[in-house]
Amino acid sequence: MDRIADMGGTRGWGLTHPPRIDEPVFEERWQGRAFALGILAIPVAGWNVDAFRHATERLDRTAYLDDGYYGRWLNSAELMLTESAILAPDAIDARARNLRGEHVEEPPTPEPARPGYAPAAEGSLRTVDAAPAFAAGERVRARDMSPPGHTRLPAYARGHTGVVELVQPAEVLPDTNAHFLGENPQYVYSVRFDSRELWGAGAEPFAVTVDLFESYLEKIA
Amino acid sequence: MTSDGSAERLSPALRTEALEQLLTERGLVDPDAMDRLITRYETNVGPLNGAKVVARAWTDPAYRRRLLDDGTAAIAELGFGGPQGECIVVVENTATTHNVVVCTLCSCYPWPVLGLPPSWYKDPAYRARIVREPRTVLSEMGLELPGDVQIIVRDSTSEVRWLVLPERPAGTEGLTEEQLVPLVTRDAMVGVAKVEAP
Structure with a gap:
């Protein structure tokens, strides 16, 4: 899905922020609460981590950026909990207004609509019977595709050719798991791309490895 | 909103x-x-865990080999594992190769060994630019690399998590594992800094 979250190579962000010594894990109290709520609310909604990441990707620019990383956790949790009808739309804002002394009517609690998803096992790693389709050292091309739903194929790698550096264990495929359409576990390949392949002849010389699911890749004829 | x-x-x-x-x-x-x-x-869970892994690898050649061969298992030997650490791959920085880690799509990070990510790692400028102009970005962050050092950026786009084994600094040959642990920084284990001798 081509949204703001897919940031690799995009322009206009300005300078990086140099590391600070002794930066607290949570600079403000709410950030830790938002983090914990996000994690603990995933099973409440009956969702999985891929679906949660897809919720983050669907946030608008303001909800994605303005309150930083833990703002994303908060806003993703809200989207997840309203889509699974654990919370009514506007329930959080109504409660927040009442917390600060307003008197607004809160929406009634809806009937939950969990997706009926159950993982085949804990975590994301799976074993598959088939052998990996690609081998270390093999040249492969990342498919030039832009699926409408969730994917972990970053836009900057699409259509480009690289070399398999490492064959990783099979993992649940986020593209289907995020939509509760099955785990479809696949091998993951750490594919090394030359910077000039990605960014043109004038690029700094370096390499990038991207961890790509088997169905993101095609053989080079 | x-x-x-x-x-x-x-x-x-x-x-x-x-x-x-x-x-x-x-x-x-x-x-x-x-x-x-x-x-x-x-x-409880922060970069001190990763520092213990690195110091062990610097002082125990057999452990270093196991760590580079199967990071997840070698890290589990020291008691570290859990969420965002199902498959940890460790890559070694040397005088000629420099690895640096990012997640361009969100902010994936090896929680069991480094804890939660620092603000610079989650910043759009870092996520966007480190895969396009890493030498410039590293310089901006205070790390100047010689021109002949090969940079490899590791984009964490699956559940694989990357940990950098930094180069052991010259002048630390006489230090014990316990003395090395506090020298190892989070930023060196992501690849935006080097470990300095005391």
Whole structure:
């Protein structure tokens, strides 16, 4: 899905922020609460981590950026909990207004609509019977595709050719798991791309490895 | 975000408090479980874990080989594992090769060995630019690499998590594993800094 979250190579962000010594894990109290709520609310909604990441990707620019990383956790949790009808739309804002002394009517609690998803096992790693389709050292091309739903194929790698550096264990495929359409576990390949392949002849010389699911890749004829 | 189209945005602190109330009053989330999670990442799980892994690898050649061969298993030997650490791959920085880690799509990070990511790692400028102009970005962050050093950026786009084994600094040959641990920084284990001798 081509949204703001897919940031690799995009322009206009300005300078990086140099590391600070002794930066607290949570600079403000709410950030830790938002983090914990996000994690603990995933099973409440009956969702999985891929679906949660897809919720983050669907946030608008303001909800994605303005309150930083833990703002994303908060806003993703809200989207997840309203889509699974654990919370009514506007329930959080109504409660927040009442917390600060307003008197607004809160929406009634809806009937939950969990997706009926159950993982085949804990975590994301799976074993598959088939052998990996690609081998270390093999040249492969990342498919030039832009699926409408969730994917972990970053836009900057699409259509480009690289070399398999490492064959990783099979993992649940986020593209289907995020939509509760099955785990479809696949091998993951750490594919090394030359910077000039990605960014043109004038690029700094370096390499990038991207961890790509088997169905993101095609053989080079 | 506003629900009624007005310009006012409620603060994230207030909205977080509202969400916590809504979920805890219905018994859907246990406030004690929240506290345990927060304490886990504020005090128990952080870059000290990764520093112990690195110091062991610097002083025990057999451990170093196991770590580079199967990071997850070697890290588990020291008791570290859990969420965001199902498959940890360790790559070694040397005088000629420099690895640096990013997640361009969100902010994936090896929690069991480094804890939660620092602000610079989650910053759009880092996520966008490190895969396009890493030498410039590293320089901006205070790390100047010689021109002949090969840079390899590791974009964490699956559940694989990357940990950098930094180069052991010259002048530390006489130090023990325990003395090396406090020298190893989070930033060196992500690849935006080198470990300095004391």
